[in-house]
Amino acid sequence: MGSIYVDSPMTEEQRRHKLYGGDLFSYSSGQGSAALCALARQLSEEAFAPHDPPTAQDHMPAEEYAGILADLKPRFIHHPDAKKFIGALLAEVGCDVEKTYFDVPRLRTMAHSEYMKAGLALQFHPHRDTWFSAPYAQLNWWLPVYEVEPENSMAFHFNYFDNPIKNSSSGYDYDEWNRTGRQQAAQQITKDTRKQPEAEEELELEPDVRVVTPVGGILIFSAAQLHSTVPNTTDRTRFSIDFRTVNVDDLVSGNAAANIDSGCTGTTLGDFLRASDLEPLPEELIDRYKVPRAPTPALR
Numbered sequence: 001m002g003s004i005y006v007d008s009p010m011t012e013e014q015r016r017h018k019l020y021g022g023d024l025f026s027y028s029s030g031q032g033s034a035a036l037c038a039l040a041r042q043l044s045e046e047a048f049a050p051h052d053p054p055t056a057q058d059h060m061p062a063e064e065y066a067g068i069l070a071d072l073k074p075r076f077i078h079h080p081d082a083k084k085f086i087g088a089l090l091a092e093v094g095c096d097v098e099k100t101y102f103d104v105p106r107l108r109t110m111a112h113s114e115y116m117k118a119g120l121a122l123q124f125h126p127h128r129d130t131w132f133s134a135p136y137a138q139l140n141w142w143l144p145v146y147e148v149e150p151e152n153s154m155a156f157h158f159n160y161f162d163n164p165i166k167n168s169s170s171g172y173d174y175d176e177w178n179r180t181g182r183q184q185a186a187q188q189i190t191k192d193t194r195k196q197p198e199a200e201e202e203l204e205l206e207p208d209v210r211v212v213t214p215v216g217g218i219l220i221f222s223a224a225q226l227h228s229t230v231p232n233t234t235d236r237t238r239f240s241i242d243f244r245t246v247n248v249d250d251l252v253s254g255n256a257a258a259n260i261d262s263g264c265t266g267t268t269l270g271d272f273l274r275a276s277d278l279e280p281l282p283e284e285l286i287d288r289y290k291v292p293r294a295p296t297p298a299l300r
């Protein structure tokens with residue numbers, strides 16, 4: 001089983017190693033994460049006015065709600081301040097901003113009850129991001145924008161960190177998805193017909209682990225960690241921010257979580273920007289990650 005480190009004084013290098021081995025890390029809100037969440041709240045409140053974002057879904061049909069999200073989410077993703085705040089957040093928790101690259105932050109929503117379960121509010125089945133062409137050195141960062149509870153958060157399935165799952169990732173290529181999948185998301189409100197990597201066997205999802213932090217609290221986990229969105233049985237929509245990071249030294253050395261079951265092709269590395277100056281990764285390094293990665297043994 002993995003451990004959850006809270007406000008750990010560990011060095012960033014040690015932390016990456018622990019994350020690649022299946023542990024989770026959580027940090028209290030700092031100035032960077034508080035500013036990032038405040039930006040997300042401000043944009044959400046403007047978009048849903050006069051309604052409070054966590055309960056706005058109770059006041060409009062799903063189609064109208066989807067239309068607001070289709071405008072709100074890209075506004076957050078491309079807001080110049082969001083990138084600035086992520087750089088500050090990363091520096092505050094010990095990352096070297098010259099060696100750490102991040103992709104743009106996403107604002108995600110999970111409506112409560114049966115309101116909308118596809119397209120932009122897609123309810124993710126249990127998955128590893130590494131089934132979706134993420135590099136094995138990728139770390140995922142997750143922050144709640146409004147208060148969360150176990151019943152509208154995210155679940156980790158630690159049992160599977162070391163255990164392969166039969167899955168359909170070998171049919172997935174990130175470049176192909178980029179060409180066709182994304183444009184279709186905005187048109188799909190209640191039914192999702194896009195092909196996504198998923199488990200092809202019955203999974204034992206309980207017991208699971210849910211980490212509940214205050215607003216602006218930070219959760220970090222490996223892209224190889226099996227995780228899922230909890231069906232939201234509260235009466236409030238979940239709003240969260242997530243983004244991913246890679247450390248360039250680890251990409252070069254191959255220091256990363258193990259590949260125990262993924263067969264996808266392509267790489268998401270072209271989306272990452274250096275925290276210090278928003279430069280992309282070197283092209284030749286990205287190319288090295290376009291081929292499927294050979295299976296490697298688990299770290300622990």
Ligand SMILES: [Fe+2]
Pocket residue numbers: 124127128129227
């Ligand atoms: Fe994920």
